Amino acid sequence: MSHRGILKEHSTLINFVFRIQDLLVAVASGWLSHYLYLSEIQLRDGYPEMIGVALLMTAWLFPGLSLYRNWRGTSFVDEVRVITLAWSAVIAGLLAFIFITKTGPSFSRGWLLLWAVVGWAGLVCVRGVTRLFLRWLRSQGFNLRHVVIVGENSIALEIADRLRAYPGSGLNVLGFFNVQPENADSRWPEELRLGALTELEPYVSARGVDQVWIALPLKDEALVKDILHELRHSTVDIRYAPDISSFRLLNHAVTEIAGLPVLDLSVSPMTGVNRVIKAVEDRLLATIILIVIAPLMLVLSLGVKLSSPGPVFYRQERVGWNGRPFMMLKFRSMPVDVEQHGVQWGGGKEKATTRFGAFIRRTSLDELPQFINVLKGDMSIVGPRPERTVFVEQFKDEVPGYMKKHLVKAGITGWAQVNGWRGDTDLNRRIEHDLYYIEHWSVWLDLKIIALTVFKGINSENAY
DSSP: OOOOOHHHHTHHHHHHHHHHHHHHHHHHHHHHHHHHHHOOSSOOTTHHHHHHHHHHHHHHHHHHTTTTSOOTTSOHHHHHHHHHHHHHHHHHHHHHHHHHHTOGGGSOHHHHHHHHHHHHHHHHHHHHHHHHHHHHHHHTTOSOEEEEEEOOSHHHHHHHHHHHHOGGGOEEEEEEEESSGGGOOTTSOGGGEEEEGGGHHHHHHHHTOOEEEEOOOTTOHHHHHHHHHHTTTOOOEEEEOOOOTTSOOBSOEEEEETTEEEEESBOOSOSHHHHHHHHHHHHHHHHHHHHHHHHHHHHHHHHHHHHSSSOSEEEEEEEOGGGOEEEEEEEOOSOTTTTTTOOOSSOGGGSOOOHHHHHHHHTTGGGTTHHHHHHHTSOEEESOOOEEHHHHHHHTTTSTTGGGGGGSOOEEEOHHHHTTOOSSSOHHHHHHHHHHHHHTOOHHHHHHHHHHHHHTOSOOTTOO
């Protein structure tokens, strides 16, 4: 068990192979795209130089975007997301280079587009095959990292169960060290009980342990310090998995701020590059959609105007990102004086509407002006649906986690809506879905929600 494995001994070499592999894909995909699109094996003048620029950008950008970090035990989807971001940065760099050097007419735009697609597909496929190969090796007992867990709670058992259920991670759980052996959990197999805390350091030194996972509550700070002190002469990796399951967690992680490690318990995913990506996604899609639906919006505007006196748009204050109010737009579906005596939660089906208003509300066409809100930056296309200020004040003390929905921009559609939780439906269930969206946000999830919104149709019995 003390043998660390030939692959593990040469992990730096494996990382170097990954880097060479990516550089080869960048070059090969450029040449292949040239052959497929221009039907020439030999590269035209200027094309080798362009591929050389891509090679340099790949060597520079990929490490900076954490593409060569340890992906052991992580989702392939996460790795693909980073690959997509890194390769997009390379393509953007190439376009910038062409613009700055004014060499655009020298290169085929079709070739560049095909190169972007083929290069991405090549990187993903090569990484996928490599991941499968490494997973197979680990399942055969090669390249393993041996882990012991310090703890006596449910989180310790969960860690062991998850790691043992996923042999492809290459993390082999040797057993547990109990802080209080006399109170050992009966669910622990006898062969996994390695002893008391005083036996931890000798065991780690003698058995070739690679990682020690500390699974203790946050209140046991002094005990964690004792463990670190016991292992002060060891080069073993030490990980802390505190039991924080009692908290309502959103995007929890450990980050570094001003050189200080900070445990994030509930933070918005819309920071850094994510915020830029989301803004580009919203503005780009909203612009395209507004151009496409402009004739329909004109017809609907005439329908509203002719069906009853009053303005075409209905403006209503809603609460959005970070709890800030904004004026949300809709096509007016009700007579102008219908809310003169105040508003109340629910009862959407009983609210007075014009005949035309009932139609656009039932088909959700009254929501189309909100793409203008998206273009202005007040809303996103996908996100939790916003609510009126008066109801936010009421629900924030009644519904657990209600205000957490404002960690992102409000949306025209959302995870709750495509799962049937819209209008006069269970508010607790809607918030659960909203928080799920915030915790798992990605561009891919946004596109999935948009697709489901279209495919499931705009009609809904709860569209009020």
